Amino acid sequence: MTNSIAEVVDADAVLVIGSNTTEAHPVIGAQIRQAVGRGAKLVVAEPREIPLAQDADIFLKIKPGTNIALLNGLMHVIIAEGLYDREYVENRTEGFAELQEVVEDYPPERVAEICGIDPEDLKAAARLYAKAEKAPIFYAMGVTQHSSGTAGVMSIANLALLCGKIGKYGCGVNPLRGQNNVQGACDMGCLPGDYTGYQKVANPEARAKFEKAWGVKLPEQPGLTVTEAVQAIEDGKVRCLYIMGENPLLSDPNLNHTEEMFKKLDFLIVQDIFLTETAELADVVLPAACFAEKDGTFTNTERRVQRIRRAVPAPGEARADWEIVQEVMLRLGYENQADSPEEILAEIASLTPSYGGISFDRLEREQPQWPCPSPDHPGTPILHVGRFSRGERALFKPAHYLPAAEQPDDEYPLILTTGRILYHYHTRTMTGRNEDLNRISGRSFVEINPADAAKWGIESGARVKVESRRGEVVVDALVTDRVDAGVIFMPFHFGDGAANRLTNDVLDPTAKIPEYKVCAARVERY
Amino acid sequence: MVSLTIDGRPVKVKKGTTILEACEFLGIDIPTFCHLKQLKAEGSCRMCVVEVEGARNLQISCATPCAEGMQVHTRTERVVSFRRLVIELLLANHDTNCFSCPATGRCKLYQYAMEYGVEHSRFAKYKPHHPKDESSEFFNYDPSKCILCRRCVRVCNNLQANHTLSLKNRGPDTWVGLPFDKLFKDSNCVSCGNCVSVCPTGALTAKAGKSYRIWEVTKTRTTCPYCGVGCQMDLLVKDGQVVGVEPAEGGANPGILCVKGKWAYHFVNHPDRLTTPLIRRDGELQPATWDEALDYVTQGIQKIKEESGPDAIAGFASARATNEENYLFMKMMRAAVGTNNVDHCARL
Ligand code: SF4
């Protein structure tokens, strides 16, 4: 997030796109609702009538996969009506002419057609956002999990820049990260081309710095992403996977294929707190401690670094992930100097400018947001104030709308989109152990519009088979007009009736994010 | 800044500071029922009254700002007898069967009644109680324990912004209820449990609430292990087991949690947790010692590295592990294995 969560309660208008906030990030959802209670206007753009849609002044029920058309349409209206921030565009951006040229092609009528919305709603939404002084944009996987996800993210940045809403209190572009420490895992350099704090592997200076600090020669070529690594198993390029605390055999797209790949591995190491779907295939499983059993830090979606603390002993012989990794390193011939989470954080701070001022000691008193380069730096609640990371000016990166890779056809006439529900988390390895949660929601389901349900003779509660080109699952039907005709929705949390047996593993070319949010599917009574 | 004295102690505070906040700053304990730090003062319970020299009436400290030269007394006879009256009025209609109440030990009514020496109420019980609602999967509601402090109502409406709870009826018939007298399970309640977290008595209690007394637990401040909001919370631990979670105030969460943060802690002590390393032998995962497992891991990695080079190995770090663990993991892949094939499931 460029801005801080707490700012939202002061907003004049809030734009939520591709985020089911009250279910996936409930405490932010609550704060958006607080803002609405205080008079903020709310625009929600989503293919499903999510709970937040009921609070919205304007709800744009867009077809799955049409975010970029929508965003370009908003910008078209804002430019056509002269509502953009001229001064900001002139002084702090580059590439306005290119942007203008692209969004020129997105008049409201055309966008309304592509997205399946009313052109008047589009215009009203554009005016609301552009005219509001404090107007944050929140987005999540509904924007990123597309074959054009990167372009979607850039289009959001374009919109905010056009209206001068980056680098200001109560505004910004605010991606909501799904898991508790996704932000931290990225910050820590668990990326094939980055060391900590996004220092590039390809940059010889950065590499030299880490070589010196770690006392070893480091590889020069950036590595493979998760999705690329799984593909590389196919041709034998990757033979061994070491997986710490992830469950790709439920969270990966096109699971049948992933499963096949995992079985081809020569050596699979899984380190986790439960015997997950992935661990069941492992050659060796290492039992890990959970968050309540260890010390350390997480970084939240607003870049705030916060402590976790050991409250209970780990069960049996389970050990903290850092202890296990430390042991493996030692046996591979590398001895770490740091010997506790506190010391490891000190090592991180010494190598990572944005974390330079963060220490266990300081976190007892305050929880700053990075960049926080030194112990006396207060942290950075708002990014890009007066200056962008690339310099004085930000560059517009306009993109055209491209339809999702797989479109419905005669054989697979429906669009399947996937997402989260309030009562479960990710692959349910944790929430699935709560009987109360399971009683509320314990089985996979598919939401289907009454018109489609009638067409295929499906009733709520009936078992239905959902099929795509990649697989099939049997789940409960939930007949509801939350989804439009032609669209079906499934949560991805459940192992039995796993939505990801169906999803498409086509990738966004830059971010390598799979297109979870759109694939073609069909349903029938089971 | 304004200067004043409280119980004879001089203090300087920022303009707009309430007497209650100034007392807190000085470490002077003021009893409250309805006060909620995150929201504007209501001053409805009147428990926090203090005497201000020159003022005719007792002042509600949570809603009265400090003024220059004020002389405040927090425990005069007048104050104490007024607070006693407040307690007696509440007690009159309170089900005092404390033996079976999950709030025993943390109930503010009980605590203040003891502190102010109130054992009975002069006032007669004046209304019948509404029936209990135990329909939620996570908590119970017993209106006979409700003191109408409205904390739950305000949390539900103003912080959770969910509008499930409201004050119904008027006068002596007032009670906290749901629209159309629905049960929790049939209402729009999202089970965040924030109403339960703020209830000062046994009216709203966790279903697991009877499994521990407050003096048996320790609290550990930590960060929620679920979504990226990063809510701050306290784990309640009894005998090495997590028995409950309370919201704390953090940069991202104004003292509230969601259903996952509040209730989904059972996985921690779940019998399915892995407790020993496992190695696949004869097609089956079988228990092994740490030494065996770690040797197995490193030998496996080394063998493949020798045969196919370090890039034949890839590591997936975890969006759920700590920063320190992720750092060490990527350092292992790069410095000890020798490959940049390290990523995590951020995209998924
Ligand atoms: S659990 Fe949450 S939503 Fe339900 S009544 Fe309590 S505060 Fe309101």
Ligand code: SF4
């Ligand atoms: S309590 Fe809920 S909103 Fe807060 S971090 Fe946990 S899962 Fe997210």
